Amino acid sequence: MGERLSVAVQGFHPSGFLSEETARLRELAQDRKVLSAISGGVDSTVATLVARQALGDSLLPVMIDTGFLRLGEPERVKERLAKSPTLLKVRLVHASGRFLASIKGETSAEEKRKKFRETFYQILKEESVKEGCEYILQGTIAPDWIETQGGIKTQHNVLGQVGIDPAKTYGFKIIEPLADLYKDQVRALGRHLNLPGELSERQPFPGPGLLVRCIGNVTKEKIRVLKEATRRVETSLSPFNYEQYFAAVIENKFSRNPSLKTISEVAGEALGLPQSDVHVEIFEDRVTGVKGDQRCYGLLAGVKLSEESRETYGWLQDRLRQLQTSIVEKYSDITRVALLVKERRRGGSLSILVRAVSTRDFMTAAVSPVPWKILKDIAHQELKEENVNRVYYDITPKPPGTIEFE
Amino acid sequence: MTTIPVVYVKGQYNHLIVRNLKELGVYSKLLPPSVPPDELQSIDPDGLVMGGGPQSVRSPNELTGELADAARLIRQVKLPMLCICVTHQLLATAFGGVTEAARKPEFGPVEISVIEEGRILEGLGPSFTAWESHNDEVVKVPTGFRVIARSSNCAVEAIRHEDRDIFGVQFHPEVSHTAKGVDLFKNFLHIVEEHK
Numbered sequence: 001m002g003e004r005l006s007v008a009v010q011g012f013h014p015s016g017f018l019s020e021e022t023a024r025l026r027e028l029a030q031d032r033k034v035l036s037a038i039s040g041g042v043d044s045t046v047a048t049l050v051a052r053q054a055l056g057d058s059l060l061p062v063m064i065d066t067g068f069l070r071l072g073e074p075e076r077v078k079e080r081l082a083k084s085p086t087l088l089k090v091r092l093v094h095a096s097g098r099f100l101a102s103i104k105g106e107t108s109a110e111e112k113r114k115k116f117r118e119t120f121y122q123i124l125k126e127e128s129v130k131e132g133c134e135y136i137l138q139g140t141i142a143p144d145w146i147e148t149q150g151g152i153k154t155q156h157n158v159l160g161q162v163g164i165d166p167a168k169t170y171g172f173k174i175i176e177p178l179a180d181l182y183k184d185q186v187r188a189l190g191r192h193l194n195l196p197g198e199l200s201e202r203q204p205f206p207g208p209g210l211l212v213r214c215i216g217n218v219t220k221e222k223i224r225v226l227k228e229a230t231r232r233v234e235t236s237l238s239p240f241n242y243e244q245y246f247a248a249v250i251e252n253k254f255s256r257n258p259s260l261k262t263i264s265e266v267a268g269e270a271l272g273l274p275q276s277d278v279h280v281e282i283f284e285d286r287v288t289g290v291k292g293d294q295r296c297y298g299l300l301a302g303v304k305l306s307e308e309s310r311e312t313y314g315w316l317q318d319r320l321r322q323l324q325t326s327i328v329e330k331y332s333d334i335t336r337v338a339l340l341v342k343e344r345r346r347g348g349s350l351s352i353l354v355r356a357v358s359t360r361d362f363m364t365a366a367v368s369p370v371p372w373k374i375l376k377d378i379a380h381q382e383l384k385e386e387n388v389n390r391v392y393y394d395i396t397p398k399p400p401g402t403i404e405f406e
Numbered sequence: 407m408t409t410i411p412v413v414y415v416k417g418q419y420n421h422l423i424v425r426n427l428k429e430l431g432v433y434s435k436l437l438p439p440s441v442p443p444d445e446l447q448s449i450d451p452d453g454l455v456m457g458g459g460p461q462s463v464r465s466p467n468e469l470t471g472e473l474a475d476a477a478r479l480i481r482q483v484k485l486p487m488l489c490i491c492v493t494h495q496l497l498a499t500a501f502g503g504v505t506e507a508a509r510k511p512e513f514g515p516v517e518i519s520v521i522e523e524g525r526i527l528e529g530l531g532p533s534f535t536a537w538e539s540h541n542d543e544v545v546k547v548p549t550g551f552r553v554i555a556r557s558s559n560c561a562v563e564a565i566r567h568e569d570r571d572i573f574g575v576q577f578h579p580e581v582s583h584t585a586k587g588v589d590l591f592k593n594f595l596h597i598v599e600e601h602k
Contacts, residue, residue: 011429142421150418150460182425291513292541293417293460293492321515329510329559332541360582363422364537366515399539400513 014192040077043139067096068209109406216285289335298335314372348389420457458491494574536577
């Protein structure tokens with residue numbers, strides 16, 4: 001963290017940005033009240049601080065507890081932002097029941113994301129009416145509208161850029177002070193605003209939160225398992241300073257598509273291993289990827305190596321990259337490849353996926369070389385969970401994967 | 407200030423090209439490919455970069471409206487021009503080349519071998535790592551163009567016009583994981599400044 005703090009962002013001048021943007025916001029909002037949608041992440045926190053410089057007390061920060069946040073997150077965020085130097089009095093809106101009900105029975109990633117967006121803006125609409133706010137301020141940044149406009153995935157905080165008029169649909173107008181910036185520029189702006197490192201360098205968390213890390217069908221049990229796994233994985237990986245690292249959960253249901261039968265051979269060939277050492281399974285639930293600038297809602301290949309080979313190849317990032325490339329090049333429907341770290345023979349029906357990547361701007365991402373021993377430690381802990389019997393490590397860069405799974 | 411707008415054909419990285427150019431002190435912004443000639447004139451550009459996008463150019467007669475507009479720009483604009491990914495393929499087909507489905511598509515890191523550095527790839531040889539994301543590739547280079555880089559999967563990673571300052575690259579110099587991408591933009595900027 002310390003190292004990144006000192007990195008200046010070339011060609012981006014926070015003070016110039018700030019004076020231009022605050023002038024624009026004053027002109028836009030005049031003396032009207034503005035509701036600021038806060039998640040506790042760096043984007044919405046920085047957007048709110050920029051707006052407060054312009055608008056002062058006519059800004060009302062509101063945070064929605066969607067039920068898909070980390071354990072204890074809403075209370076922690078509210079408490080942290082109330083302190084110096086942010087001094088934001090955030091009002092919490094509890095809506096976990098509403099969000100869960102709205103995505104009930106949905107398994108498609110895009111449907112889940114769209115239902116989430118709808119509930120999110122319905123709640124903001126109710127709150128804005130209650131508070132008499134004409135404007136909603138949000139922390140949308142460049143990758144959000146680029147990915148949504150490009151049809152890669154629907155981000156929950158993008159309306160106007162995809163032809164939805166917020167005034168007509170929800171009765172409020174939207175302000176996005178950071179819409180032209182990337183994450184590293186937002187962090188630089190945060191540092192300029194004297195945000196402490198724990199906030200300006202905070203690990204990103206998607207708007208729909210654990211909803212998009214709970215692959216396919218959403219159940220209370222899957223979310224519970226995922227919240228625990230998130231805590232464990234974040235704790236184990238935080239010392240490594242990866243730009244993004246997290247856990248996801250998927251059900252152990254596998255596809256029987258016969259055209260994929262040769263895939264174990266392809267994988268064995270890529271690693272130079274006999275076929276008896278390699279076994280590939282294809283998960284039934286689909287995951288989001290991007291191939292040739294196009295959304296590819298494709299398949300996830302789970303590669304299991306014999307225990308001995310795993311001990312060798314788990315450390316060899318270059319070979320794992322070959323493994324991933326050979327599968328994704330050959331099978332156009334497969335977007336992502338994960339390597340089995342550890343399994344338990346009996347009991348359980350869920351797999352945990354561990355993902356860690358290095359990225360500057362979240363537009364491309366390289367797989368971070370998590371030491372195999374650390375992955376085994378995580379898996380060892382994870383397999384104590386009754387419903388979890390496998391732990392995988394995602395070895396797919398973006399592209400052809402995306403950073404999140406859905 | 408040098409002005410180099412970026413033609414936005416809905417690719418994920420088009421806006422990153424603007425960012426790269428701004429970081430080099432250039433004035434840049436996204437323009438739709440349908441930008442009318444007089445509007446383009448009014449910006450007074452010194453060069454043009456065309457971004458990538460999700461569309462296919464395999465059938466030159468069945469281009470999307472956006473790519474048809476982009477092809478018109480490629481043919482009409484007489485400024486230094488850099489075409490990336492799908493517009494690299496479009497550049498080739500607009501001048502009579504052929505684009506087809508790649509035998510081996512490339513996603514993520516790829517090793518690029520430089521055949522001829524010239525001005526645009528100056529300092530990038532003999533090889534460098536670039537990130538890619540493409541299902542199609544140029545299989546026939548039009549007359550008047552030269553191939554200046556290749557990879558083990560793809561024979562046409564970069565082309566240049568023999569007389570004019572027009573360049574096409576299959577890879578993405580604008581993404582941060584293409585470490586030497588910024589050098590390519592610096593080279594292009596030099597070319598634009600010499601052309602002024």
